[in-house]
Amino acid sequence: MEVELKGVLSDLEALRRSAPADQSDPIDKLQLRIQHLTNLAKSEPIRRSKVKNMSVEVVDSNPYSRLMALQRMGIVENYERIREFSVAIVGIGGVGSVAAEMLTRCGIGRLLLYDYDTVELANMNRLFFRPEQVGMTKTDAAVQTLQDINPDVVLESYTLNITTVQGFETFMSSLTNKSFSPNKEGSGVDLVLSCVDNYEARMVVNQACNELNQTWMESGVSEDAVSGHIQLLIPGETACFACAPPLVVASGVDERTLKREGVCAASLPTTMGVVAGLLVQNTLKFLLKFGYVSPYLGYNSLKDFFPTMEMKPNPQCSNSACLERQKEYMLAKPARDAAARAKKEAEALATVQGPLHDDNEWNISVVDDNETENDADGQSAGALPEGLVRELPSADEYQKPTVSEETNDKLDDLEELRRQLEALNADS
Amino acid sequence: MEVELKGVLSDLEALRRSAPADQSDPIDKLQLRIQHLTNLAKSEPIRRSKVKNMSVEVVDSNPYSRLMALQRMGIVENYERIREFSVAIVGIGGVGSVAAEMLTRCGIGRLLLYDYDTVELANMNRLFFRPEQVGMTKTDAAVQTLQDINPDVVLESYTLNITTVQGFETFMSSLTNKSFSPNKEGSGVDLVLSCVDNYEARMVVNQACNELNQTWMESGVSEDAVSGHIQLLIPGETACFACAPPLVVASGVDERTLKREGVCAASLPTTMGVVAGLLVQNTLKFLLKFGYVSPYLGYNSLKDFFPTMEMKPNPQCSNSACLERQKEYMLAKPARDAAARAKKEAEALATVQGPLHDDNEWNISVVDDNETENDADGQSAGALPEGLVRELPSADEYQKPTVSEETNDKLDDLEELRRQLEALNADS
Numbered sequence: 001m002e003v004e005l006k007g008v009l010s011d012l013e014a015l016r017r018s019a020p021a022d023q024s025d026p027i028d029k030l031q032l033r034i035q036h037l038t039n040l041a042k043s044e045p046i047r048r049s050k051v052k053n054m055s056v057e058v059v060d061s062n063p064y065s066r067l068m069a070l071q072r073m074g075i076v077e078n079y080e081r082i083r084e085f086s087v088a089i090v091g092i093g094g095v096g097s098v099a100a101e102m103l104t105r106c107g108i109g110r111l112l113l114y115d116y117d118t119v120e121l122a123n124m125n126r127l128f129f130r131p132e133q134v135g136m137t138k139t140d141a142a143v144q145t146l147q148d149i150n151p152d153v154v155l156e157s158y159t160l161n162i163t164t165v166q167g168f169e170t171f172m173s174s175l176t177n178k179s180f181s182p183n184k185e186g187s188g189v190d191l192v193l194s195c196v197d198n199y200e201a202r203m204v205v206n207q208a209c210n211e212l213n214q215t216w217m218e219s220g221v222s223e224d225a226v227s228g229h230i231q232l233l234i235p236g237e238t239a240c241f242a243c244a245p246p247l248v249v250a251s252g253v254d255e256r257t258l259k260r261e262g263v264c265a266a267s268l269p270t271t272m273g274v275v276a277g278l279l280v281q282n283t284l285k286f287l288l289k290f291g292y293v294s295p296y297l298g299y300n301s302l303k304d305f306f307p308t309m310e311m312k313p314n315p316q317c318s319n320s321a322c323l324e325r326q327k328e329y330m331l332a333k334p335a336r337d338a339a340a341r342a343k344k345e346a347e348a349l350a351t352v353q354g355p356l357h358d359d360n361e362w363n364i365s366v367v368d369d370n371e372t373e374n375d376a377d378g379q380s381a382g383a384l385p386e387g388l389v390r391e392l393p394s395a396d397e398y399q400k401p402t403v404s405e406e407t408n409d410k411l412d413d414l415e416e417l418r419r420q421l422e423a424l425n426a427d428s
Numbered sequence: 429m430e431v432e433l434k435g436v437l438s439d440l441e442a443l444r445r446s447a448p449a450d451q452s453d454p455i456d457k458l459q460l461r462i463q464h465l466t467n468l469a470k471s472e473p474i475r476r477s478k479v480k481n482m483s484v485e486v487v488d489s490n491p492y493s494r495l496m497a498l499q500r501m502g503i504v505e506n507y508e509r510i511r512e513f514s515v516a517i518v519g520i521g522g523v524g525s526v527a528a529e530m531l532t533r534c535g536i537g538r539l540l541l542y543d544y545d546t547v548e549l550a551n552m553n554r555l556f557f558r559p560e561q562v563g564m565t566k567t568d569a570a571v572q573t574l575q576d577i578n579p580d581v582v583l584e585s586y587t588l589n590i591t592t593v594q595g596f597e598t599f600m601s602s603l604t605n606k607s608f609s610p611n612k613e614g615s616g617v618d619l620v621l622s623c624v625d626n627y628e629a630r631m632v633v634n635q636a637c638n639e640l641n642q643t644w645m646e647s648g649v650s651e652d653a654v655s656g657h658i659q660l661l662i663p664g665e666t667a668c669f670a671c672a673p674p675l676v677v678a679s680g681v682d683e684r685t686l687k688r689e690g691v692c693a694a695s696l697p698t699t700m701g702v703v704a705g706l707l708v709q710n711t712l713k714f715l716l717k718f719g720y721v722s723p724y725l726g727y728n729s730l731k732d733f734f735p736t737m738e739m740k741p742n743p744q745c746s747n748s749a750c751l752e753r754q755k756e757y758m759l760a761k762p763a764r765d766a767a768a769r770a771k772k773e774a775e776a777l778a779t780v781q782g783p784l785h786d787d788n789e790w791n792i793s794v795v796d797d798n799e800t801e802n803d804a805d806g807q808s809a810g811a812l813p814e815g816l817v818r819e820l821p822s823a824d825e826y827q828k829p830t831v832s833e834e835t836n837d838k839l840d841d842l843e844e845l846r847r848q849l850e851a852l853n854a855d856s
Contacts, residue, residue, distance in 0.1 A: 004464075015451070018451070030443070058692045067553050069653075121489045122493050125533050132576070148559065226719070267497075268712070269534065271709065274709070278702060294732045
């Protein structure tokens with residue numbers, strides 16, 4: 001639109017030069033009008049400007065206030081570290097696109113997006129893509145939406161099929177590119193999320209991650225749309241995708257043609273939204289080191305059942321890179337055990353003597369268990385802030401111990417009890 | 429933009445009339461150019477046209493193919509019934525907006541949206557709203573996005589606070605309006621979803637639903653952003669929101685001022701996306717009658733733990749409408765039991781004699797358990813379609829019973845065994 005309007009402006013300029021003097025006034029007015037329209041057209045995509053630091057300030061204009069609040073709530077130690085991380089998402093479909101949007105809204109440092117497909121009306125029963133994006137590549141449409149939502153995120157998109165030879169090469173080189181974080185150990189990304197819809201592509205992600213010793217998470221939704229799962233894969237430490245393959249796989253034919261012969265898989269925005277949410281929640285826990293990262297979490301939506309399990313690597317795995325990683329993991333065991341022991345001993349020492357080290361770069365301090373019952377203002381845990389009242393009596397009122405102090409003293413003294421028992425045994 | 433360009437066109441027309449004859453050619457050209465720009469500006473919001481019937485056809489241009497596939501997969505009996513249902517969503521925030529988008533993409537018949545708040549940059553850490561919508565009311569922004577996604581859905585928005593006297597009146601009258609489905613029993617909506625963020629608003633939804641005998645679902649996310657829940661409330665049958673109030677509530681002050689005094693609640697797009705997904709999945713199960721609708725489902729994201737429970741109504745509930753519904757539910761018990769018994773007997777009869785009734789309007793038929801092991805093509809369940817091979821030997825190979833045929837025959841004949849036992853007893 002802007003370019004066309006500029007063309008109109010130069011045409012008007014030409015007209016004015018050739019027109020008689022009494023015509024120049026209305027032409028001037030027209031030029032001003034078109035100038036105004038040009039400015040309007042320019043300002044149409046309203047975007048927020050980039051934010052330099054994530055602020056904790058509680059104002060409506062701060063896009064990060066509700067995320068930084070995770071620190072005040074004691075959930076995350078340093079939320080802003082999220083800007084240092086790179087996450088690769090393979091497959092920008094019903095799960096991948098929503099995962100990308102969630103990470104974008106969380107302010108992830110850098111997102112790498114891989115897909116070769118285009119947006120169709122048939123995708124509109126899942127979240128993220130809009131009907132006006134039909135015909136665009138999924139990568140282009142995703143970048144368009146995501147950069148408007150959060151211009152702070154560095155977006156890289158790769159419109160390619162990772163299961164082709166050239167696609168795999170580009171995939172590998174993009175994962176190893178370290179220009180975003182040159183000092184990072186290992187590959188150039190912190191986590192790979194597999195959100196593809198077929199076995200072949202999963203095996204390719206598995207191959208790449210085994211070769212690069214890259215931790216990744218797998219996700220999937222069933223063909224009947226009512227169940228799904230996420231899985232954490234750490235090369236050498238957990239089962240890889242080839243260690244325990246699915247029982248039925250396509251052989252010698254393109255899985256996509258199998259799927260599309262007159263019928264298609266069912267899908268629901270709900271199941272895919274839940275799987276994307278669980279996937280990114282575990283991504284946040286993994287990156288920002290809080291909570292428990294599930295090795296495997298299933299979702300059976302018909303029963304609202306969430307199975308979990310753990311899988312050790314298969315020593316007879318058909319993937320040679322997996323066997324390499326397994327060997328490395330075994331060889332590093334003594335060092336890992338020693339480090340765990342040292343950490344435990346240091347913690348025990350710190351509890352007794354307080355922090356000893358000058359280089360306490362994480363500001364780790366030890367808090368007495370009894371102290372945590374009082375909050376920062378010195379109020380006891382039972383007291384409520386002004387304006388809040390208990391709707392029912394405090395639970396403690398019902399739980400007051402009824403044991404007398406005398407009995408209590410005796411029962412507590414297990415050492416005494418043991419000695420009495422030994423005396424009895426000696427008598428008999 | 430369109431209006432401004434029309435202004436330019438009429439200015440050009442005036443210019444042409446007053447200009448000398450040799451100037452008319454370039455002015456004509458300019459007019460054509462502006463005409464072209466007007467058409468461009470007009471076509472900008474590309475929307476798909478409405479769809480009359482949901483088609484099962486598997487083509488890229490069918491927005492419902494993946495949903496109608498739920499029928500072929502045997503999950504849902506009649507997916508298209510979704511167009512008959514009305515769902516009210518109270519609170520269009522981090523959970524409500526995503527729930528609205530999911531239902532819109534599923535092709536729900538009618539959505540009623542209630543909120544009084546405006547979109548802020550501070551909402552951008554959750555899904556749905558976009559930065560260019562900042563300053564719009566949440567209802568207007570939601571309608572703008574949702575009608576583009578699916579023009580088949582009837583959208584009604586109410587920019588009001590249901591906790592005010594007038595807001596409550598409008599809320600009640602909108603729920604009882606039956607113009608969308610005049611023959612529906614009960615209120616004008618099939619389900620109310622509560623997606624509000626405070627106790628007071630939940631109590632108002634509870635009051636309305638108890639008065640109208642309206643089934644509803646409650647949802648919530650914790651202030652630390654890492655857990656949430658959904659709950660099904662059927663007046664008289666399950667606990668209402670007042671039957672078991674939360675332990676701590678605001679007293680005499682506006683909860684929102686409590687929350688905003690310098691601090692704010694944390695929130696995450698992941699937790700809210702998961703809660704919205706679980707909420708709408710249970711909504712679909714409830715409306716389309718498939719799977720199990722959870723009475724209560726929690727989500728503890730730190731542990732990936734999903735607690736469930738059931739709550740009976742409190743006979744001492746403080747809400748008088750709840751007590752009314754409880755009385756009605758008790759009085760209807762004999763009729764309910766009789767209906768359940770009759771249904772069971774009819775089913776037992778049908779199993780023996782086959783369908784007896786001419787008025788089998790749901791086309792219910794009884795399938796022999798043994799028959800289900802063969803699929804429609806007469807293949808046994810163990811056989812795979814062309815192109816698929818087993819990656820591992822069939823599980824049956826490991827589970828072949830080792831019992832000899834002779835023993836097997838005898839064990840199967842329980843009647844024979846019973847007679848032998850009786851004979852033994854008679855001897856002794």
